[in-house]
Amino acid sequence: MDHKRISIDSLSAYYDFFPTLSSSPHNIAVYGFDQRGWGRSVKKSSENGLTGPTSLVLSDIHDFVLHVASLTEAKGKPLFLMGHSMGGGETLYYLLSSPPAFSNRPKLSGFLLEAPYIELDPSEQPSFAKVLVGKLAALLLPNTQLKQKLDSTYMCHSAKVRQDWVDDPLCHDTGTLEGLKGLLQRAGDLSTLSHGRHVLGIQTKLPCPVWLGHGTSDRVVSPEAAKRLFDVLAAPDGDKIYQAYPDAYHKLHAEPDGIAEQFAKDVAGWILSHGKQPATEHQPTKTGGEMKAKL
Incomplete structure (x- = not known):
């Protein structure tokens, strides 16, 4: 069988991470989805x-969270949201946004971030001129596709994981001008927040405790930018943790030499320590992809 035809979806792309969370002794139910325009x-x-504008990206996350909440609330279980890379930036933007459409956002017991995209590594950062031209073009030709091949070198120390990522047909490296415009705008807003400046429509106050893990040698997205934003985020009762993983790359959940196992242990431990239903949205009590989706 041609291995390039083997698909890795939003959950299996995380290797042993989600099976570890969902099995004994943790027994944490895990739900994930493929972001619009990606995966299946x-x-x-x-x-x-074809992700659409930011409003649609956030609406998709909101609908997914509502769906999972309907499953967990019926069983009296706490709800956590988690995002990785692009999905980390998207879920963070979702929780920091306050449009009326999200007034019915379910109560969360906690929010987890794995190497969220706040800024790209400086070596990957597009020039100001390129961004400006792209934004203007997006106004005229929003659905025009643009392939942007990312370097797999710093995705993971594991050669197999890097090759899996390169070979995965569901990871197509294709965006639209409108989608890329929204991606850069959201990252730009979060970066602006990290410098202590105001951004219309988003805030620094989170509705629940937050845990953020980042590899110190990640050169896909910037750990320095993530830490800078983390420092200005306000969580209920100051309940927030930043966990640095020395010398680790971007995919903490798949890093070799015990890092993936430690990452899973840290995430599970934090979730279980916060596993009480919040009384209100503003009292303390993971997903889309990159999020290629993702809880």
Whole structure:
């Protein structure tokens, strides 16, 4: 069988991480989804990267959270939200945004971030001129596709994991001008917040405790920018933890030499320590992808 035809979806792309969380002794139920324009949400090549504007990206996250909440609340279980890389930036933006459409956002017991995209590594950062031209083009041709191949070198220390990422047909490296514009705008807003400046429509106050893990040698997204934003985030009762993983790359959940195992242990431990239903949204009590989706 041609290994390039083997698909890795939003959950299996995390290798042993989610099975570890969902099995004994942790027994944490895990739900994930493929972001619009990615993974198995795509039925034809013209849909690759067709995420839509930020409003649609956030609405998709909100609908997914509402769906999972309907499953967990019926069982009296606490709810956690988690995002990785692009999904980390998207879920963070979702929780820091306050449009009326999200007034019915379910209560969360905690929020977890794995190497969230606040800023790209300086070596990957597009120039100001390129960003400006892209934004202007997005106004005229929003659904125009643009392939942007990322370097796999710093995704993971494991050669197999890097090759899996390169070979995965569901990871198509294709965005649209509108989607890329929204991605850069959200990251820009979060970066602005990290410098202590005001951004219309988003705030620094989170509705629940937060845990953030980042590899110190990640050169896909910037750990320094993530830490800078983390420092200005306000969580209920100051309940927030930043966990640095020395010398680790971007995919903490798949890093070799015991790092992935320690990461899973840290995440599970934090979730279980906060596993009480919050009384209100503002009292303390993981997903989309990159999020290629993701809880």
